[in-house]
Amino acid sequence: MHRKSVYIxxxxxxxxxxxxxxxxxxxxxxxxxRHGDALYFVKRQSLxxxxxxxxxxxxxLVDYHFWQRTCWIWFCAALVLLGLCFVPHIGMRVxxxxxxxxxxxxxxxxxEAAKLAAIIFLATWFxxxxxxxxxxxxxxxxxxxxxxxxxxxxxxxxxxxxxxLLVGVTxxxxxxxxxxxxxxxxxxxxxxxxIFFIAFHMKERLGRIMAFMDLEKxxxxxxxxxxxxxxxxxxxxxxxxxxxxxxxxMLYVPFAHTDFILPMIGEELGLCCTLFIVFCYILIIVCGxxxxxxxxxxxxxxLGLGIVSMIAFQAAVNIGVVTSLLPNKGLPLPYISYxxxxxxxxxxxxxxxxxxxxxxxxxxxxxxxxxxxAKVTPRI
Numbered sequence: 001m002h003r004k005s006v007y008i009x010x011x012x013x014x015x016x017x018x019x020x021x022x023x024x025x026x027x028x029x030x031x032x033x034r035h036g037d038a039l040y041f042v043k044r045q046s047l048x049x050x051x052x053x054x055x056x057x058x059x060x061l062v063d064y065h066f067w068q069r070t071c072w073i074w075f076c077a078a079l080v081l082l083g084l085c086f087v088p089h090i091g092m093r094v095x096x097x098x099x100x101x102x103x104x105x106x107x108x109x110x111x112e113a114a115k116l117a118a119i120i121f122l123a124t125w126f127x128x129x130x131x132x133x134x135x136x137x138x139x140x141x142x143x144x145x146x147x148x149x150x151x152x153x154x155x156x157x158x159x160x161x162x163x164x165l166l167v168g169v170t171x172x173x174x175x176x177x178x179x180x181x182x183x184x185x186x187x188x189x190x191x192x193x194x195i196f197f198i199a200f201h202m203k204e205r206l207g208r209i210m211a212f213m214d215l216e217k218x219x220x221x222x223x224x225x226x227x228x229x230x231x232x233x234x235x236x237x238x239x240x241x242x243x244x245x246x247x248x249x250m251l252y253v254p255f256a257h258t259d260f261i262l263p264m265i266g267e268e269l270g271l272c273c274t275l276f277i278v279f280c281y282i283l284i285i286v287c288g289x290x291x292x293x294x295x296x297x298x299x300x301x302x303l304g305l306g307i308v309s310m311i312a313f314q315a316a317v318n319i320g321v322v323t324s325l326l327p328n329k330g331l332p333l334p335y336i337s338y339x340x341x342x343x344x345x346x347x348x349x350x351x352x353x354x355x356x357x358x359x360x361x362x363x364x365x366x367x368x369x370x371x372x373x374a375k376v377t378p379r380i
Contacts, residue, residue, distance in 0.1 A: 005287040006357045012280040012287070013335060013350055019265070019277070020336035021045065027249040027264050028257040028338065041257055041338050048340030052347035059351020064359065067352070068299050071124040075146070078117035081110035082153040097158040109341035111162045114150045116345050118166055119173070119306035121146060126177035127299035133178035140183040144170070155194075161329030165313050167191035172309045173302055212327035222328075228253040229263035229322045233274075240270030257338045259330055262322045277336070281315045284308070291357045300356045307349040 021042065028034065028041035037043075067074070085091040085098040092100040092107060101108045125143045132138040147170055155163045167187070174184055211223030219227035232248040235241065246267040249256045256264050266274045285308055292304025311334050318333040320326035332339045334346045 003361075005290045006354060008283055009287040009291070009350070009353065012283040013347075016277065016280050016335035017049065019273075020261075021049070022243070023261055023265055023268075023336065024257055024338055026244050026246070026268060027261060030250050031255075031257050032251075044340065045338055045343070048343050051340070052344040055344050055348040056351035056354075059348045060354035060358070062355065064300055064303060064352055064355045067120045067303065068124050068127070071120050074113075074117040075121045078110065078114040079149060079153070081108075082114055082150065082157070085110060085153075085157055099157050099159050106340070109339075111154050111157065111159055112341040112345045114154065115162065115166060115169070115310055116307075116349065118147050118150055119169060119303065119310060122170060122173045122177075123299050123302035123306055126173065126302055127297070130177075130298055134180050136180075136183065139177075139179045140174070140187075143174070144187065159330070161317065161331045164191070164329070165310070165317065165331065168313045169306055169309050173306050176305055177302060208328045212324070215324055225253055225255070225260055226321065226324045226328060229260055230324060232263035232267035233271075233323070236267035236270050238271045240266070240268050240273065243268050259318065259332055259337060260322055261337050262319060262333055265336075278319070281312065281334075285312045288353055291353055291360070294360045295356050296360050300359065304353055304356045307353060311346060311349065 024045055025039070025042050029038040031041060034040040081101065084101055090101055091098050092102045094100060099109055099111060101110060122143055125146075126133055126139075129138045147166065151163050151166055154166065171184060171187055171191075174187070175181075207218070207222035211218035211221070211226065215223045215227055215230075217223075228248050232246065232253065235247070241247075246264055248267055249264050253260050253263065262274065262277070265277065288304060288308035288311070292301050292308060295301040295304060314331050314334050317326060317329055317331050318337070321328050321331070332342050335343065
């Protein structure tokens with residue numbers, strides 16, 4: 001399984017990327033902000049895909065221990081970028097959130113870089129202080145304090161979805177690293193309570209929670225996207241209406257090409273294609289986990305599991321939102337939704353997983369060769 005895992009992983013990601021471009025071609029022609037060009041979003045996503053491919057190749061070729069040695073550089077850079085979101089003329093306010101940086105040539109979402117930087121930091125920390133992972137300060141308080149600075153800045157941007165995602169990834173890495181279950185339970189309760197506290201003190205976020213609890217009542221307000229998404233799934237049925245024949249993308253579902261692209265797939269290509277997408281994510285999770293646990297060291301294992309959990313949680317939350325199983329969070333569907341920052345860093349994560357696989361395979365090959373050489377008795 002380990003030998004084939006990387007090939008299955010790449011095939012699954014490739015299938016999602018192709019499907020994402022095809023559906024972006026179908027849905028983005030009706031999206032707002034295309035500047036009169038029906039292929040505007042397709043062209044931009046293709047450009048980001050090229051950058052993501054380069055990032056994946058670099059991640060696959062560079063020894064993953066490079067990220068361990070430069071951990072603090074990426075951590076500090078992520079904090080600076082998150083802080084720049086609140087600087088006038090650099091940070092962009094869109095829909096009430098300060099999530100983007102205006103770099104003149106391109107807009108960039110620093111929280112995507114922060115997620116990967118947090119994973120690298122946690123993997124580095126718990127590989128360095130492995131014997132003390134069960135203790136309060138070095139196994140819980142200090143790493144949580146560091147990552148908590150990122151969480152605070154992201155939450156201040158009014159990005160509760162990414163904040164919750166980062167809490168989940170931190171929870172998993174700490175659990176695998178051996179942090180006491182008592183401390184992890186405190187983290188889970190504190191994280192959930194904190195997110196709900198912030199949500200209930202923000203009118204827009206409170207509206208999303210109320211819409212989640214009674215979607216039909218708020219179907220023309222805060223629950224519009226989710227209500228129309230359910231209509232799209234129902235209209236598509238098992239076989240779908242056919243590629244390009246969807247109706248909900250015609251401005252019935254706001255941002256249909258970004259966070260709510262899965263219902264458009266369900267409407268046009270049907271339940272079979274939707275389940276295929278879920279199956280691809282399951283393959284990514286299984287293969288990524290196999291690669292991670294076969295890593296040659298603790299850092300590689302924690303880094304790989306952190307990347308896999310980042311992709312898995314994000315996909316699970318997006319699918320939960322569009323099927324009305326979760327409140328609206330604003331998280332894109334990895335490899336499919338329109339969004340360059342998320343695409344590049346998710347592909348970089350796949351590249352790092354490939355490098356972990358390569359290093360682990362070569363290490364196993366070296367051990368096998370050594371054992372065979374030890375068994376050979378030289379003839380005199």
